[in-house]
Amino acid sequence: xxxxxxxxxxxxxxxxxFLRDMRYAQHTKEDYFFDYAGKKIYPGDGLMPSxxxxxxxxxxxxxxxxxxxxxxxxxxxxxxxxxxxxxxYGVRQTIEDNYEAGMRYFRHLLxxxxxxxxxNHGLGDWGNPKNELARENIETAFLYADAVCxxxxxxxxxxxxxxxxxxxxxxxxxxxxxxxxxTRHPEKGFWCYQCNPGDTSKNECLSGGEGTEQTAxxxxxxxxxxxxxxxxxxxxxxxxxxxxxxxVVQSLRYTLEREGAFIAGEVGLPYIIQCARIYGxxxxxxxxxxxETHPSYYAFILDGETTLGEYWESNPRSHCHDxxxxxxxxxxxxxxxxxxxxxxxxxxxxxxxxxxSMHEFTCTYQSVHGxxxxxxxxxxxxxxxxxxxxxxxxxxxxxxNLEVSGKKVVV
Numbered sequence: 001x002x003x004x005x006x007x008x009x010x011x012x013x014x015x016x017x018f019l020r021d022m023r024y025a026q027h028t029k030e031d032y033f034f035d036y037a038g039k040k041i042y043p044g045d046g047l048m049p050s051x052x053x054x055x056x057x058x059x060x061x062x063x064x065x066x067x068x069x070x071x072x073x074x075x076x077x078x079x080x081x082x083x084x085x086x087x088x089y090g091v092r093q094t095i096e097d098n099y100e101a102g103m104r105y106f107r108h109l110l111x112x113x114x115x116x117x118x119x120n121h122g123l124g125d126w127g128n129p130k131n132e133l134a135r136e137n138i139e140t141a142f143l144y145a146d147a148v149c150x151x152x153x154x155x156x157x158x159x160x161x162x163x164x165x166x167x168x169x170x171x172x173x174x175x176x177x178x179x180x181x182x183t184r185h186p187e188k189g190f191w192c193y194q195c196n197p198g199d200t201s202k203n204e205c206l207s208g209g210e211g212t213e214q215t216a217x218x219x220x221x222x223x224x225x226x227x228x229x230x231x232x233x234x235x236x237x238x239x240x241x242x243x244x245x246x247x248v249v250q251s252l253r254y255t256l257e258r259e260g261a262f263i264a265g266e267v268g269l270p271y272i273i274q275c276a277r278i279y280g281x282x283x284x285x286x287x288x289x290x291x292e293t294h295p296s297y298y299a300f301i302l303d304g305e306t307t308l309g310e311y312w313e314s315n316p317r318s319h320c321h322d323x324x325x326x327x328x329x330x331x332x333x334x335x336x337x338x339x340x341x342x343x344x345x346x347x348x349x350x351x352x353x354x355x356x357s358m359h360e361f362t363c364t365y366q367s368v369h370g371x372x373x374x375x376x377x378x379x380x381x382x383x384x385x386x387x388x389x390x391x392x393x394x395x396x397x398x399x400x401n402l403e404v405s406g407k408k409v410v411v
Contacts, residue, residue: 002084003270004328007338007365012089015081018052019094022078023101025052033057046108048075048101072109072122072139073267076146078102083149086156089368090344095153102153103162106146110169117176119143120196125229127265127323129295129312132227134195137181138267141233144173148237174239182244183224185251191244192251193234195225228255229268232275249279256284261295262312270326277334282401285334286355289327297327336363336374337401342394344368350387351398352376354405369393382408 005011029045043049049057050071058068079102085094112119118140124133147170154163181193231252234240240248252275255263264272276285289297295312308324309316333339335358337351345367352374354361360377370390377384383402389395399409 001270001322001325002081002088003274003333004325006084006088007329007332010366012085012091015085016094016097019078019081019085019098021052022048022081023098025049025054026078026101026104043069044108044111046104046106048078048105048108050074068123070122072119072142075105075109076142078105079146079149080142082153086343087340088345090342090346092156095156099150099153099157102146102150106143106150106166109143109146113143116180117173118180123267125227125265125268127311128227128229128263128268129265130263132195132225132263133265134225134227134230134268136196137193137227137230138233140173140177141237141239144170144177144234144239145237147173177234177239178241181230182240185226185254186224188251188254190250190254191240191247192224192226192254193230193248195227195230226251226255227264227268228252228259228262228272229264231255232268232271235275235279236271249275252276252279253281253284256281256288260288261291262288263295266321266323266326269324270329273326273330273334277330282334282353283356285327285330286357290357297324332363332365335361336365337398338363338365338372338374341396345372345393347394348372348389349396349398350374350389351401352385353401354378354383367393376402378405378407382410385409385411387411 002015025048027043027045027047027049029042032040032042035041047070050069051058062068078098082094082098082102085091109119112121114120118136120136120139122135122139124135124138126133147166151163151166151170154160154166182191183194184190185192231248235245235248235252252272256276262269262272273285276282291299292302293299294314300309303314305319307320308322310318310321310323312324335353335355337349337353339349339351341347341349346369354376362375363373365372367390369392371388372390372393373388375386383405385397385399385402387395387397397411399411402409
């Protein structure tokens with residue numbers, strides 16, 4: 001949720017507090033809890049609890065999933081949360097404060113890698129409406145993201161040896177991931193990332209509203225399981241080989257058009273939306289969010305909800321989760337097109353997009369350098385674009401997303 005939150009509010013100090021809570025909660029090798037049978041459970045040196053501060057350690061394993069106390073995307077917030085904070089605020093001190101905690105957590109994750117080179121416990125794409133959790137794909141992609149972000153931190157801090165070893169480990173993860181998960185689609189012919197069908201087994205913990213029962217999809221042995229999240233995460237973090245990246249983009253579009261909706265949970269959704277934006281699929285995002293049936297943001301409105309549900313369904317288990325709110329980030333960097341190209345928005349690209357159902361908008365974002373403003377208005381003959389960027393920010397204006405309308409763009 002970092003992108004959506006940081007565009008809307010100045011959370012610089014509160015986010016630093018979150019990261020500090022994580023550092024305080026991180027475990028040492030001596031830490032342990034007791035299970036219901038009185039047996040000691042050692043979380044492991046460097047483990048980052050999934051709730052920080054943690055008042056009730058939820059360390060009891062869930063069958064087929066592992067522990068809710070040890071969830072890779074949640075724990076990785078100590079690294080990725082630092083990364084997003086640096087992208088929006090450009091504060092070097094945040095990297096200095098959290099670097100060692102991130103390294104300790106990354107070393108902990110490496111102890112969880114199985115013989116095939118994957119992490120395959122955890123929640124996967126939690127909240128996926130088809131229960132296609134794709135744990136190996138999701139959790140291992142986060143492991144790679146952690147490695148490359150830590151390598152970037154090491155470069156900022158001048159830790160050359162750390163950077164070298166982190167990049168080597170990242171390449172090892174990436175090569176194994178591509179070797180074992182990348183395949184050609186048997187019918188379409190493009191390269192894509194397949195999922196382990198075992199990750200789609202029914203999960204009682206994922207049941208939503210009353211009467212809801214989620215089961216794995218039926219597949220023939222010849223079919224391969226493709227999910228939107230499994231294409232988007234490696235695409236976003238540049239895991240795909242350069243000569244196959246266009247194919248993975250095609251596979252992402254295929255999974256989106258095949259379903260006609262976001263079939264994703266809270267973990268995969270931001271990467272799906274952002275990859276769709278980056279690779280020219282804004283029209284699909286616009287269409288999906290206005291569907292009248294779930295999964296859809298507009299469907300929540302039609303249900304009478306005033307806050308987001310926990311799952312893409314009517315009468316979701318919880319009615320006050322912000323976790324599906326990733327669409328807010330797209331409002332700012334997709335529709336308004338305010339895209340950071342350097343930490344702290346010292347360099348930006350402004351690439352607005354006007355959805356078919358929208359004819360005018362104004363968007364403002366208060367960066368650390370001052371207000372950035374974008375105004376777009378469509379008339380019968382042309383599209384008007386006005387921008388305001390404060391001194392200290394290097395800005396490039398890109399009207400390519402507006403030109404698709406065929407009307408003249410006036411800047």
